[in-house]
Amino acid sequence: MYVVLFLAVPTLIAIGTGFFDTTGAFTLATVAALGDPVVLTTFFNSFWLSALTAVVGAVVGALVCYAMLGTRPDGALRSTIDSLSGVLAQFGGVMLAFAFVATIGIQGMVTLYLRDMFGLDIFENGVWLYSTTGLILPYIYFQVPLMIITFMPALQALKPQWAEANATLGGTTASYWLRIAFPVLAPSFLGSLLLLFANAFSSYATAAALVSQGSQIVPLQIRAALTSETLLGRENLAGALALGMIVVMAVVMIGYSALQSRAARWQQ
Amino acid sequence: MAAVTGSFTANGVAHAPSRTVRVTVLSLIGLIFALPIAAMIEFTLRAGLVGGYNVDRWVALFQSGFTGVYRPVLVALGNSVALAIGTVIIVMLLLVPTMLLVHIRFPYLRRVLEFICILPITIPAIVLVVGLAPIYTVVARMLGSGVWTLAFAYGITVLPFAYRAIQSNLDGVDVRTLTEAARTLGAGWGSVLVRVLVPNLRRGILAGAFIAVAVVLGEFTIASLLNRVNLQTALVVVSKVDPYTAVILSLLALAFASMLLLIIGRLGAPRNQTLRRRTTVKGPA
Numbered sequence: 374m375y376v377v378l379f380l381a382v383p384t385l386i387a388i389g390t391g392f393f394d395t396t397g398a399f400t401l402a403t404v405a406a407l408g409d410p411v412v413l414t415t416f417f418n419s420f421w422l423s424a425l426t427a428v429v430g431a432v433v434g435a436l437v438c439y440a441m442l443g444t445r446p447d448g449a450l451r452s453t454i455d456s457l458s459g460v461l462a463q464f465g466g467v468m469l470a471f472a473f474v475a476t477i478g479i480q481g482m483v484t485l486y487l488r489d490m491f492g493l494d495i496f497e498n499g500v501w502l503y504s505t506t507g508l509i510l511p512y513i514y515f516q517v518p519l520m521i522i523t524f525m526p527a528l529q530a531l532k533p534q535w536a537e538a539n540a541t542l543g544g545t546t547a548s549y550w551l552r553i554a555f556p557v558l559a560p561s562f563l564g565s566l567l568l569l570f571a572n573a574f575s576s577y578a579t580a581a582a583l584v585s586q587g588s589q590i591v592p593l594q595i596r597a598a599l600t601s602e603t604l605l606g607r608e609n610l611a612g613a614l615a616l617g618m619i620v621v622m623a624v625v626m627i628g629y630s631a632l633q634s635r636a637a638r639w640q641q
Numbered sequence: 642m643a644a645v646t647g648s649f650t651a652n653g654v655a656h657a658p659s660r661t662v663r664v665t666v667l668s669l670i671g672l673i674f675a676l677p678i679a680a681m682i683e684f685t686l687r688a689g690l691v692g693g694y695n696v697d698r699w700v701a702l703f704q705s706g707f708t709g710v711y712r713p714v715l716v717a718l719g720n721s722v723a724l725a726i727g728t729v730i731i732v733m734l735l736l737v738p739t740m741l742l743v744h745i746r747f748p749y750l751r752r753v754l755e756f757i758c759i760l761p762i763t764i765p766a767i768v769l770v771v772g773l774a775p776i777y778t779v780v781a782r783m784l785g786s787g788v789w790t791l792a793f794a795y796g797i798t799v800l801p802f803a804y805r806a807i808q809s810n811l812d813g814v815d816v817r818t819l820t821e822a823a824r825t826l827g828a829g830w831g832s833v834l835v836r837v838l839v840p841n842l843r844r845g846i847l848a849g850a851f852i853a854v855a856v857v858l859g860e861f862t863i864a865s866l867l868n869r870v871n872l873q874t875a876l877v878v879v880s881k882v883d884p885y886t887a888v889i890l891s892l893l894a895l896a897f898a899s900m901l902l903l904i905i906g907r908l909g910a911p912r913n914q915t916l917r918r919r920t921t922v923k924g925p926a
Contacts, residue, residue: 433670440658440666456902461674463802464859464898467873468891469677471880475888476680483680514677517670575765578861582877592767596866615768626763 412594416617418505419590423573426512431566433513434520438528441521455525458518466578473511473583505589511579516569523568527561527636564632571625575618591618678895685889699889714890717875720788724871725857727792729850732803735796737846740807741838744816758804761797766862769794777867788869798863799856803849806905810845848905855898 437454444450461469476483531554539549577592588594595614658666685699736758743750761769773794780790819841823833839846861873872894880887 436666437670440663442658443663452903452906456906457899459902459905460855460895460898464855464895466859466861467876468859468895471876471884471888471891472677472681474884475684476677481680482683483676514674517674571763575767577765577767578865578873581861581865582880592765595767595770618765618768622763622765622768 412614412617415589415591415594419574419592422505422508422512422590423570426509426516426573427566427569429513430516430520430569431524431562434517434565435524435528435562437517437521438525441525442528454521458521460518462515462519462522462572467582469511469514470579470582473507473514477510503584507583508580508590511583512573512576515576515579516573519569519572520565523565524561527558527565531557560632560636564629564636567625567629567632571622571629574621574625678892681888681892685885685892687885713870714872714875714879714886717870717872720870721858721872723789724792724795725854727789728795728799728857729853731792731796732799732849732853733846736800736803736849737807737839737842738834740804740811741816741834744811745820755804755808758800760801762801766798766860767866769798770863770866773863773867788871791864791867791869791871794863795853795857795860798860799853802852802856806849806852807842807845810842810848814841816841851901851905855901858894859898 441451441454473481475481478484535553535557536549539553544552575592577596580590580593581596584593588597591614595618598614740754743754777790780793784790816838819837820833823837828837858872860871861877863869864871865874865877876887876890876894879890
């Protein structure tokens with residue numbers, strides 16, 4: 374009974390908060406709102422932003438992981454990179470937005486440097502930092518660290534025996550990577566990719582601090598729907614958008630856990 | 642790491658990249674990632690319109706002692722710290738006993754507990770807010786609209802992080818044997834918990850608490866959309882008035898979070914294991 378009580382309280386809060394509005398206010402009208410062209414555009418924006426930053430983040434992150442192979446797992450380098458990655462991946466948010474304003478904002482360090490040194494104006498066609506395009510760089514900035522955190526254990530779990538077997542059978546380094554490491558790592562890599570996608574898809578703080586007008590991606594659309602005072606009954610829209618996000622996240626996470634169980638086969 | 646020193650292995654990993662490749666990749670990417678941070682520092686050191694650099698803004702911020710415009714930041718920082726403490730208390734009082742009980746007496750519930758604890762990762766904070774908004778109108782009516790009530794929501798958002806930190810420690814300690822030994826020697830459940838299990842799990846519990854603090858101090862979404870003031874929302878407000886100060890404060894916060902996570906890293910297993918081995922050797926003497 375004691376356990377049930379302690380289990381039930383967090384469960385009820387989690388389930389209740391996650392689904393309260395969507396099931397409580399479940400009418401066809403709210404779901405129909407998802408078909409609205411504006412809403413569809415924001416979902417589309419969220420999709421390509423998340424997909425692009427996930428792919429770039431995954432590739433760069435995997436490269437860093439590869440570079441860290443062979444360093445001592447408990448060494449100073451590894452633990453420093455680990456904790457810095459943790460900070461950037463989970464703590465950044467608002468502050469990353471500031472960092473990028475200081476870097477490539479209108480008065481940013483890199484902007485000014487490029488202008489003064491090469492006469493290059495990165496904002497020739499208008500300031501893009503505060504639109505969806507501007508979100509790409511900050512998002513990659515927190516995607517790469519997350520990739521490092523999630524992918525490193527998989528890379529570390531490659532067994533030296535496989536390399537020995539490969540060498541005994543006359544294989545080369547290239548054949549080791551192509552025939553053994555890549556197939557073994559593929560599920561982990563795809564799983565991490567999905568996790569990165571979900572991360573970008575659900576991220577709000579950076580976008581909210583950077584983009585103060587308009588709502589080009591779904592989380593910002595939810596903000597607009599929640600804080601809007603002009604239209605009555607917009608809370609339903611927020612609920613519908615949240616439902617849409619949950620559906621996307623559920624699909625992504627089911628894919629993730631399927632890939633994860635495949636990946637676990639090689640990590641014993 | 643035993644004597645596997647073939648031509649293609651290093652530290653037990655096969656086909657590791659050569660030193661040059663490693664240094665090149667790491668320093669290149671490290672440089673790119675250091676750029677925004679460097680830009681933040683450069684930004685805070687700019688001396689007005691005339692150009693040049695000085696440390697006036699840093700000095701001014703600390704000399705004025707957060708008065709005037711900066712007062713809200715201090716209040717917000719207080720709020721965030723209070724929330725962090727509240728969240729840690731909730732995690733410690735709810736999660737730790739639950740995990741221990743499941744581990745010792747109801748192992749078949751483990752999968753369920755794991756699923757519940759990982760669930761908040763799949764539900765984005767922005768979605769959580771939609772569900773929280775109506776709940777918090779009720780909470781505000783019952784308990785007032787104090788900032789501390791947010792700790793309930795944060796307790797959920799830190800659940801996955803805290804769970805993983807504690808679980809990895811729990812897997813490394815033979816809780817069942819320890820408990821049985823303590824019970825055989827006549828200890829009650831309370832004293833088993835406080836005097837045997839918690840000291841053995843202090844590494845995991847501490848790591849879980851630190852990570853909870855880091856997550857809460859960095860939280861923006863829920864506070865901002867429920868109109869509560871915490872460190873991050875205050876930073877956004879300050880950045881509209883005085884971007885320099887906002888960037889200085891962000892740098893300090895980032896440094897603080899890095900320190901917290903570095904400490905977590907240092908709490909890592911290897912050193913502790915050698916320590917334990919040494920004490921068991923010393924034991925019989």
